Amino acid sequence: AGKLEGAINEALENLTTKTPSKAYIIAKNGGKHSPLIKEWGSKSIKEIQKSIRSYEKLIVEHQDKIANPSKYCPDWGKMDPRHKSSLVEVKWPSEIQCFTEQKDILQSMLDLKQ
Numbered sequence: 692a693g694k695l696e697g698a699i700n701e702a703l704e705n706l707t708t709k710t711p712s713k714a715y716i717i718a719k720n721g722g723k724h725s726p727l728i729k730e731w732g733s734k735s736i737k738e739i740q741k742s743i744r745s746y747e748k749l750i751v752e753h754q755d756k757i758a759n760p761s762k763y764c765p766d767w768g769k770m771d772p773r774h775k776s777s778l779v780e781v782k783w784p785s786e787i788q789c790f791t792e793q794k795d796i797l798q799s800m801l802d803l804k805q
Contacts, residue, residue, distance in 0.1 A: 714792040715799035727796050739801045746794035753787045 711719075718724040731739060757779050761767035767775070 709802050711799040711803070712795035714795045718796050724792060724796055727793060728800070731797060731800055736801060736804055739797050739804070743794055743797050743801065746790045746797070749790045750787055750794070753783045753790070756783050 714724065715728075718728050731742070734742075756763045760775065760779060764770065764778070
């Protein structure tokens with residue numbers, strides 16, 4: 692029942708949010724991530740869905756990196772504090788932002804195909 696409920700909720704959300712994301716509009720107009728539009732424009736719905744799930748996993752993983760950095764960096768305790776700060780406050784959050792934008796673009800493409 693949990694999977695069914697999740698699928699129903701996702702379908703309802705998709706029905707109510709068919710507006711392309713801001714990231715999609717920017718990419719479509721030749722801005723950031725525009726190659727993604729060209730690369731994925733001819734892909735199947737199934738391929739796009741798989742890629743969206745991959746981005747979601749990457750986002751969760753990077754959130755966990757921020758919460759538990761020593762799990763991903765074995766030498767965390769020996770690292771320079773500036774490097775630690777850079778990873779937790781800059782690099783990983785910026786990667787989350789990028790993955791989120793790419794996921795949003797693919798979701799908008801998927802919405803437009805369906």
